[in-house]
Amino acid sequence: MDQPSHFKLKNNYPAGGVREIPISGYDDFYSFVTDGLKDEARHCLAYYGIKTQDSLKLYCFLADDPSGNIEVAAYETGTLNPVLRSAADLFPQLSVFEREINENFGVVFEGHPWMKGVRFPHNRRDKSKTMENYPFYGIESEELHEVGVGPVHAGVIEPGHFRFICNGEKVLHLEIQLGYQHRGTEDLFLSKNTPLQRCILAESIAGDTAVGHSLAHTQLIESLTGLEPGEALQIERCVALEMERIAVHIGDTAALCGDVAYQLGQVVCEAIRTRVINTTQLWCGNRFGKGLIRSGGSNFPLSEETAAEIIKMTDFVDRQFSGITECIYSSPSVLARFEDIGTVTGTQARQIGAVGIAARTCGMARDVRKTHPFQYFRNFAVNPAILETGDVLARGMIRKLEVRESLRIIRELLEVWAGKDKDTGKPDYSYKLKPGAFSVSVVEGWRGEIVHSCETDAKGNLVHYKVKDPSVHNWMALALAVRSQEISDFPVCNKSFNLSYCGHDL
Amino acid sequence: MIRELAILARHGHQSVKDLRTQPVSPLFRGRPVIAEGITTRDIREAAAVCPVSAINNDSGAIDLGRCLFCGECSFLKPGAIKFTNDYRIAVNDRGGLIVKPGADARIRLDETKVRKEIRELFRGSLKLRQVSAGGDNSCEMELGASGNVNFDMGRFGIEFVASPRHADGIVITGPFTANMAEALRLTYDAVPFPKIIVLAGTDAISGGIFNGSPALDRSFLNNHPVDLYVPGNPAHPLTFINGLMDLLGIR
């Protein structure tokens, strides 16, 4: 009988033993990945390498949406200089993962379309490649010109470099080079090894997604320790996650309005966002929810009074945000700047493995809250909005629809919460991780799916920690969106995705 | 049109009237107060829980340049360490961020160390260029919020500008990544003299939780004096604006 080629697990369920992942030869590993991805209901959650003494272990995680299973397969190279066949030529969504494995370990992927650096990490294999000497893609032509933007941008935002090749005003090609924000985060999970330090690292991966990333981390730890969050705590975490979502979506709506000089939309949305994040501050003392999510319990169990304030906040947002979005999305001057601008097609989105709002605006029903549910979403149905047009307008509109849905979720969850035992408990900072285990944790943050995974050694020490921010996939969507657009539409395209630099660079 | 007017009416006046005294929610963690008689044992236990070694093991003083305001020390020792709502904690002297046991006075700038030209030239108009060197985007968003309809620092002529050539100084966020070292230097050099340097957020002041990472390069600070340290994780808009007001001598 054939050995099974892979191991199956569920999001945020008790961890598996590392030994349970069958180690295949590369041919089998390759077919696991490529056969698996032929089914469009699957996509690659994570694909990374772990270095051992004189070998590399590659792990690939595929998410199968209809079954809610996560399938994982492994391959051991047996050498530190392997030459492997690339699968990125068939499935571009794998490109970024193969590039990362190449950059970190020097694995050669034959047939990879464009083996460029991902983030120039401090421990990259080839130190002679630097941010400064990176050779950008160029096209020789008398007619074309290049425009370089960044790393320092005009606004108060994070750094990254955008290199446009333009024909007059029209963008032929955009290359996005990141890495400026690289802080060595993944390694720090191993060296800063108290439970509290890890929580704080997780909430600093991307400060605009403090709740999303710290929840992904906390779930991962809980699945490796057997800590079980009670139902009230699970609900509180979901409420915090949805508050983060609406705060950012409203802030993004303000920024989109600002870019097209619709001042009323900008200032009204700014004020609504302030109310939301001040409510988060009321709950936990921090406007971004830093400190709110902790493994095993909470320092800020929700009180009746705070819950009442959250409900009041939802009423306020409902009234103000639906009013202003009606104005925004019926104003001809706004629509002219949003409609048919920066379009990503459904085919492109599927190919690059788009996630989150970038996927849901291209007709893809990809939402981890529904397909691989976590926390109280396992008992509570979420109805993700799906739009088809893939343009700036769709990415604006979906924020409006998602805010509405999140308000419903918050209200209904708080009703359920009211009837539960408030069994939150204090955080657990003395946990021991299961030895020889691995786990994977996925959370639908406001940008899309956040994936954390890790592995422990025979003593229960972390030997590997991996983070994937949704931006890792979606930056490619931005590069495709601006093709054949006016370069002057770049800012509004960029805002419509609002991707993370630090989440990508780690 | 009527619809827009109705929204404007409901929007009302959003700007914070008095940025010096604006109340914040009770749980907000600003300046800590450490009990005068805190025991050696409490100090040791609090220091052991601190994720960033912000608590001095011997004196029990908290260094706000390292503190991430996670509150854990105060949850562990509620009788000995308390965080007040006081958000006016920015200083121009690094030593001013050390809060000793028994101290419960407002943290103030060292007036003798404020460069004369700062108040002469920038008091009515201060243009700043922001550089994020590994910032996690929460500090960047709070700096952005400092100019929004609520906090409106533009009322003092303070604003962020697109080019370093138009700026009177830079505001740095993040723990100083090595991959940004060159761009940071170029941006600073592009700002005309005289110019100021502001560090916003604990990550910028000490590296925060990233302190010690081999991916950082903090050498910029070796030969560039800092004019204002704004602690916080992230720095609250009220902390940032109050710090600048103090630096510029605005009442």
Ligand code: SF4
């Ligand atoms: S609040 Fe500050 S001093 Fe206290 S434990 Fe957290 S980081 Fe350390």
